[in-house]
Amino acid sequence: MPILEVKNVTKQFGGLTALDNISFHVDEGEIRGLIGPNGAGKSTMFKNIAGFYKPTSGDIHYQGQSISGRKPHQIAEMGIVRTFQETTLFQEMTVFENALVGCHTRARTDLFSAILGLDKQKQRQAADKVMEVLEFMGLSERRDQLASELPLGSQRALAISIALVSEPKLMLMDEPFAGMNPEETNHMMELTRKVRESGITIVLVEHDMKAVMGLCNYLTVLNFGQLLAQGTPEEVRSNDKVIEAYLGGAN
Amino acid sequence: MNMLIRSIVGLIILIVLLIVPHFLEFHHQDLLIFLTINVLVVASYRLVTLTGEWSLIHAVMMGVGGYTATLLFLNYELGMWFTLPTAGLLSAAVAALLCFPLLRMTQFYFLIGSFAAGEAIRLVWIQFLDPFGGTGGLSGVSPPMIGDIDFMDPIPYYYLALTVVSICLFLLYRIEKSRVGLTLHSVHWKAPLAESVGVDTWRYRALAFITGSFFVGIAGALKVHYIGTITPNQYGIGFMVFILIWVIVGGYNKFYGPIIGVIVLTMFDESIRGFDEIRPAIYGAVLILSILFLPLGLESIPGKLKAWFIGSEVVEPPLTDE
Ligand SMILES: Nc1ncnc2c1ncn2[C@@H]1O[C@H](COP(=O)(O)OP(=O)(O)OP(=O)(O)O)[C@@H](O)[C@H]1O
Ligand SMILES: [Mg+2]
Numbered sequence: 312m313p314i315l316e317v318k319n320v321t322k323q324f325g326g327l328t329a330l331d332n333i334s335f336h337v338d339e340g341e342i343r344g345l346i347g348p349n350g351a352g353k354s355t356m357f358k359n360i361a362g363f364y365k366p367t368s369g370d371i372h373y374q375g376q377s378i379s380g381r382k383p384h385q386i387a388e389m390g391i392v393r394t395f396q397e398t399t400l401f402q403e404m405t406v407f408e409n410a411l412v413g414c415h416t417r418a419r420t421d422l423f424s425a426i427l428g429l430d431k432q433k434q435r436q437a438a439d440k441v442m443e444v445l446e447f448m449g450l451s452e453r454r455d456q457l458a459s460e461l462p463l464g465s466q467r468a469l470a471i472s473i474a475l476v477s478e479p480k481l482m483l484m485d486e487p488f489a490g491m492n493p494e495e496t497n498h499m500m501e502l503t504r505k506v507r508e509s510g511i512t513i514v515l516v517e518h519d520m521k522a523v524m525g526l527c528n529y530l531t532v533l534n535f536g537q538l539l540a541q542g543t544p545e546e547v548r549s550n551d552k553v554i555e556a557y558l559g560g561a562n
Numbered sequence: 563m564n565m566l567i568r569s570i571v572g573l574i575i576l577i578v579l580l581i582v583p584h585f586l587e588f589h590h591q592d593l594l595i596f597l598t599i600n601v602l603v604v605a606s607y608r609l610v611t612l613t614g615e616w617s618l619i620h621a622v623m624m625g626v627g628g629y630t631a632t633l634l635f636l637n638y639e640l641g642m643w644f645t646l647p648t649a650g651l652l653s654a655a656v657a658a659l660l661c662f663p664l665l666r667m668t669q670f671y672f673l674i675g676s677f678a679a680g681e682a683i684r685l686v687w688i689q690f691l692d693p694f695g696g697t698g699g700l701s702g703v704s705p706p707m708i709g710d711i712d713f714m715d716p717i718p719y720y721y722l723a724l725t726v727v728s729i730c731l732f733l734l735y736r737i738e739k740s741r742v743g744l745t746l747h748s749v750h751w752k753a754p755l756a757e758s759v760g761v762d763t764w765r766y767r768a769l770a771f772i773t774g775s776f777f778v779g780i781a782g783a784l785k786v787h788y789i790g791t792i793t794p795n796q797y798g799i800g801f802m803v804f805i806l807i808w809v810i811v812g813g814y815n816k817f818y819g820p821i822i823g824v825i826v827l828t829m830f831d832e833s834i835r836g837f838d839e840i841r842p843a844i845y846g847a848v849l850i851l852s853i854l855f856l857p858l859g860l861e862s863i864p865g866k867l868k869a870w871f872i873g874s875e876v877v878e879p880p881l882t883d884e
Contacts, residue, residue, distance in 0.1 A: 361758065387760035399755045401748055411741065412748045416760035418741075422769065425740035426733055434741065477759040 313372075314339045314481055314512050315360070315391075320369035320379075322355055322536075329355040331536040332369070337481075342503065342513045344527035344544075348556060351533040353516040354396055357483045361393040362386040373481070388416045390480035394487065396516075398466045400473075402459040406450055409458050409469055410441045413476030441476055448472045448502060464495040468502070481512045488519040500526055524548070532556075579724060583717050590832075591716035595723055597828045599784050602727045604808050604820035605734050606777035611814055612743070613767045614750035615672050618802055619660070620778055622680035625687070625797030626653045627779025628786040633693055635703050635787075642706050646726065646783045653779025654772045656683075661768040677799070687794040699793030703786050723784055730777050737773065738817055746770055807845070811852045813859020822860045 313336040322330040330352045337343045345353050358364040360371055362383040371379045378386055401409050418437035424430040445451040448468045453461065458469060467487055474482055487503070488496050500522055507513055517523050523530070523544070530547045532539040534556045540547055547553050583591050607620045627649035634640045634648060660679055667675045687694040694700070705713035705722075713719045737743055748756040749766045757763055786792045812823020827848075834844055856862060 363754065363757075382762070383754075383757040384760050384762045387758055393758050395755065395758075399752055401751045401755065403751060404744075404747065408744060411744060412756060412761070413759045414741075415745060415756075420741045422737065422742055422773065425742040426736045428736075437741070473755070473759060 312339055313337060314374060315514070316372040317356070317360070318370045318372065320356075320359060320366045320371060322352075322359055322364060323367045328536050330359070330366075330533075333533070333536075333538050334369075335531050335538065335541060337512060337514055339512055340507070340510075341529060342507050342515060342527050344523045344530040345514055345516045345533065346518075346523060346530055346547075347533035347539070350535070352536045353533055354485055356533070357393050357485055357514075357516065360386075360483060361391060363393075387477065387479075390478075391483065392474040392477050392479040392481075393483040394470050394474050394485055396485040396489070398463070398470060400458040400466060400469055403457065405455050405457055406445065406461070406469055407441060407454040410445060410472045410476050411437065413444075413473040414440060415477070417476075417478050440478075444472050444475045447505070448475070449498075463490055464492075464498070467491065467495075467499065471502070471506075475506065475511075479511060481514070482506070483514050483516075485516045486518065487515070488517055488522050491519075496522055580721075583720050588716065591720065593828070593832065595716060595720050595788055596785070597825065598720065598723045598727050599781050599788075600808070600824050600828070601821050602730050602781040602784070603778055603805060604812070604824045605731055605817075606774045606781065607805055607809060608774075608814060608817070608820050609734055609737065609746075609777070610770050610774035611809070612738070612746040612750060613763075613770045615668065615767060615771075616806075617664075617771070618673055618677035618799070619680035619683075620774070620805055621797045621799070621802040622683050623653045623657060623775040624778045624782035624785070624801075625792070625794070626656050626683065626775075627782030628792045628797070629687065629694060629700075629782075630779070631783035631786050632700050632703050632792050636700065637693075642783070642787055645787070646780055649783035650776040650779040653782070654776035657772045657775035658768070661771060665764055665767050665771070680802075684794045684798065694794075697794060699791060699796075701791035703790045703792070705787045719788055723788070726780065726784060730780060734777060735817060742769070807849055811849065811856075811859060813856075813861035815858060816861045819859050819861035826860060 315337040317333055317335050320330055320333045321328065333352075333356065345356065347353055355364065359366050359379070362378070362381050362385065366379050369379070370377055373386075373389060373391060376389075378389065378391075401412065404412075414437040417440070418433050420430050420433065442451060442454075445454055448471060450465060450468055450472060453465065458466065461469060471484070471487065484503075488499055491499060496519060503513065503515070503526055515523065515527060527544060529542070530544055531541050532547060532550075532553050539556060540550045540553050542550065583594055586594060603620070603624060610617055610620065630649040630652040631642075631645035634645045640648075660676075664672060664675050664679060687699075688697055690696075705719055707713065711718050713722055738746075745756070745761055745766055746769075748761060749763050753763050782797075808824040808827055809820040810823070811827060812821065813819030830848070831841075834841060837844065852859070
């Protein structure tokens with residue numbers, strides 16, 4: 312059953328068509344690769360799905376429901392969370408506090424319980440969840456460090472931790488491997504697989520072909536806002552149009 | 563150990579606060595009461611700024627509280643036990659209504675928008691002689707009498723104000739240190755990231771603005787019950803500028819920053835009495851010097867001293883997000 316359906320989505324910025332009538336769907340439990348050269352429209356696609364942009368035309372369905380036009384926080388509440396292409400963290404908060412913000416919808420609190428301390432139980436559960444995720448991402452030792460003091464690999468891991476704490480069903484990951492050394496990449500691949508095994512569907516935007524080919528079961532290729540090709544990694548790798556537009560250019 | 567030091571410091575502060583009015587002359591006792599009230603003004607303003615939005619309407623919201631208390635007292639003879647919370651609630655209600663137009667704007671536009679909205683409210687006070695009394699305002703508000711204690715005297719009123727302000731500060735502190743406070747910070751530093759995990763940024767900006775207005779409304783009521791009169795001019799842009807100076811000079815990254823700012827500048831203000839003509843110039847100079855040499859405010863001094871003694875680098879949080 313498709314968890315996400317993108318139906319004829321077009322996104323224009325003034326005269327520029329960043330996405331041109333794109334349709335594809337993602338099944339539950341996949342690690343889907345969304346690839347394409349720079350400026351292909353991958354991040355724009357993510358922003359449309361997560362509600363940061365509204366499609367100029369077309370529709371996006373999540374678990375059978377139309378979500379286009381909803382606000383980012385509403386879509387996040389439904390279980391879609393995106394990570395950002397540029398490392399995006401609360402730099403001046405600690406690792407623990409960063410991840411705690413991710414609890415927002417799952418362990419909601421309000422002003423009065425906060426003042427009166429009525430929700431101790433809920434807060435403890437939230438803290439437990441955060442520690443569980445930090446443990447999982449290998450960050451528990453650094454829980455009291457400021458996010459800005461972390462090395463790049465850990466910053467990326469923290470960005471994913473914030474997303475994971477919110478207990479999403481669908482994660483949109485925008486270039487999680489960018490700027491990582493081979494060792495960090497291997498580690499992050501391992502983690503991504505574990506995330507999928509925990510029941511979260513993943514759509515991965517990534518330029519690192521080793522990671523893409525190693526992780527994804529199916530690829531969707533964009534080029535200049537057009538849907539260029541879809542298929543298994545093997546099929547895509549041997550697709551002439553893709554080789555010309557993307558792999559050819561990259562190698 | 564840390565706990566022990568904290569308790570001792572807390573106890574000393576408490577004792578100083580309790581005995582200080584007895585060592586002051588009348589004029590300074592008066593000033594002490596205003597200072598106590600202004601501490602609540604800046605602390606509540608900090609809550610508004612937690613989401614990153616600086617408003618220019620905080621002084622007017624204090625006035626809303628003041629007028630509420632005045633009208634309730636003059637027309638219905640209601641006592642402070644009723645006027646204080648009601649003043650807070652009415653300020654909060656006015657703020658809630660203003661959220662709809664104001665929170666469509668951010669940053670500079672919000673600043674200007676909040677100023678315009680505040681001036682509109684002041685215009686209502688000036689234009690509608692009945693019930694607001696126009697430019698001359700209203701007078702005849704008095705503090706309560708409980709048994710033999712006449713709160714018209716500065717010392718009892720100081721204790722009353724100190725109690726109310728302490729309770730409010732405690733509540734503000736709880737809010738800031740709770741998950742709600744964390745969410746407010748997150749809205750400030752990286753709104754898109756907060757949204758991506760489900761934070762409704764509009765709601766949290768509204769929450770900060772409404773709650774901040776609630777507490778400053780109480781401050782307004784506290785003030786009018788002591789001085790007895792209220793005019794639209796007391797809560798104009800002039801007072802708002804003072805709030806901004808206190809907060810900027812004190813620093814706004816920590817809870818106690820603005821409080822230190824208002825205390826130090828009030829004492830400074832008192833010490834340059836007698837230089838009345840050049841006072842604005844002195845103020846301007848202090849503001850410029852503090853922005854130049856202490857961009858993070860007085861609150862950053864302890865960290866700097868510590869670093870200087872230990873000889874390590876000062877880690878300063880970034881001033882703004884990109
Ligand atoms: N807010 C915007 N306003 C105008 N043009 C935009 C905007 N966002 C993206 N674009 C344009 O849309 C096109 C697609 O951009 P997008 O960021 O989606 O590419 P991408 O596939 O993510 O590229 P990269 O691999 O470099 O991250 C680009 O030409 C870009 O300049
Ligand atoms: Mg991109």
